[in-house]
Amino acid sequence: MALLDVLDLPQLYTKPSAETLLDTLSLLTSAPPSWEPSDHEDQSDGERTPDRRRIARSRAPPINPEGVTRYLTNIVSSSLRWIPEEEMKEEIWIQASARLSERAGRTGMGALSRTFRIPSPNGQFELSIHEPALTGDDLGLKTWAASYMLAKRLHRFDFLRPEGNSKLSVLELGSGTGLVGLAMAALGADVVLTDLPSIYTNLARNARDNSDVIRQGKGSARCGVLDWTEPSICRLLPEGSDVNDEGCPLNTKFPVILAADSLYSPEHPRWLVHTVSEWLSPDPEAKVIVEFPLRDAYLPEVKDFRERMAGIGLQIVKEGEERGYDDWGSANQDDSDAGLVRCWWSCWGRKSA
Numbered sequence: 001m002a003l004l005d006v007l008d009l010p011q012l013y014t015k016p017s018a019e020t021l022l023d024t025l026s027l028l029t030s031a032p033p034s035w036e037p038s039d040h041e042d043q044s045d046g047e048r049t050p051d052r053r054r055i056a057r058s059r060a061p062p063i064n065p066e067g068v069t070r071y072l073t074n075i076v077s078s079s080l081r082w083i084p085e086e087e088m089k090e091e092i093w094i095q096a097s098a099r100l101s102e103r104a105g106r107t108g109m110g111a112l113s114r115t116f117r118i119p120s121p122n123g124q125f126e127l128s129i130h131e132p133a134l135t136g137d138d139l140g141l142k143t144w145a146a147s148y149m150l151a152k153r154l155h156r157f158d159f160l161r162p163e164g165n166s167k168l169s170v171l172e173l174g175s176g177t178g179l180v181g182l183a184m185a186a187l188g189a190d191v192v193l194t195d196l197p198s199i200y201t202n203l204a205r206n207a208r209d210n211s212d213v214i215r216q217g218k219g220s221a222r223c224g225v226l227d228w229t230e231p232s233i234c235r236l237l238p239e240g241s242d243v244n245d246e247g248c249p250l251n252t253k254f255p256v257i258l259a260a261d262s263l264y265s266p267e268h269p270r271w272l273v274h275t276v277s278e279w280l281s282p283d284p285e286a287k288v289i290v291e292f293p294l295r296d297a298y299l300p301e302v303k304d305f306r307e308r309m310a311g312i313g314l315q316i317v318k319e320g321e322e323r324g325y326d327d328w329g330s331a332n333q334d335d336s337d338a339g340l341v342r343c344w345w346s347c348w349g350r351k352s353a
């Protein structure tokens with residue numbers, strides 16, 4: 001499809017109407033490329049994009065990013081004096097500023113909630129995932145490509161659908177915003193989602209926000225704190241708890257463990273595999289399913305992980321590669337491959353004796 005040029009957009013000297021400007025600003029939304037068009041009905045905290053604008057965006061040709069930043073800056077600094085309604089002017093400035101922030105990359109954006117569509121054996125369901133404004137190094141406050149790919153893959157594993165009324169117990173390590181664990185819960189499993197204390201509050205919020213879809217799927221989601229550096233301790237926190245509450249210790253093993261995008265420091269393979277060996281049930285049918293991005297800098301970690309998993313008596317049952325996007329992975333919105341990541345997924349089972 002041909003690219004629209006910034007000069008094709010309504011120029012301020014022509015005094016475009018408020019409606020026209022808002023429609024144009026909606027076309028300039030930088031949505032994460034990993035979500036299909038129908039998936040990126042993104043909304044800033046509490047504020048849904050009006051249908052009219054979503055429709056305009058879905059029909060619009062892509063826009064050449066060159067000059068867009070200057071176009072937006074001009075709008076932000078214009079008095080818009082030909083527009084009579086103060087609230088319309090305010091909305092235009094807000095939208096233009098939001099488009100500028102998006103161009104600064106995910107870290108430049110405020111909090112947001114997004115809807116993810118996840119396939120299931122009966123069709124699909126939607127999960128609403130909140131990401132707080134990013135602070136410091138807390139990578140678990142953002143949803144990563146590997147987790148979206150894995151969440152969409154879960155329904156393909158037959159053993160994740162036990163027969164009859166039996167329920168599968170699943171532990172997720174390093175849940176982050178919870179997309180994988182919550183998808184598993186909405187597919188009918190009893191899931192414990194875990195992460196570091198700094199991630200817990202948002203994780204618990206996402207579990208709460210999706211309780212209806214999880215209930216409809218006949219699963220459950222509980223959240224807790226499990227630090228891989230203390231792999232034998234998991235503190236389950238009942239709904240409504242503060243992260244500093246004592247909670248209750250978890251003391252069951254799990255027939256299925258999940259993890260996505262958890263290898264990005266040299267210690268991670270050792271810690272993660274140690275944690276897996278601590279919590280995986282001795283059942284010969286127990287499984288571990290992981291998905292990691294194959295970022296060049298962390299390929300040694302992936303190799304180390306594979307060797308350590310073999311070292312605790314596990315072997316790959318199935319594996320594959322796929323491509324996804326770490327949304328807003330780069331501040332360079334002009335690069336259509338920004339954020340593109342190759343991901344490796346693998347399902348591990350016990351080696352036969």
Ligand SMILES: C[S@@+](CC[C@H](N)C(=O)[O-])C[C@H]1O[C@@H](n2cnc3c(N)ncnc32)[C@H](O)[C@@H]1O
Nearest residue numbers: 139140143144147174175176196227228260261
């Ligand atoms: C890159 S994020 C991935 C989050 C989520 N799985 C996803 O893919 O969207 C890595 C996650 O591992 C968690 N993590 C890192 N070190 C950890 C540790 N020592 N114990 C538990 N979780 C840890 C982080 O807090 C973060 O949530």
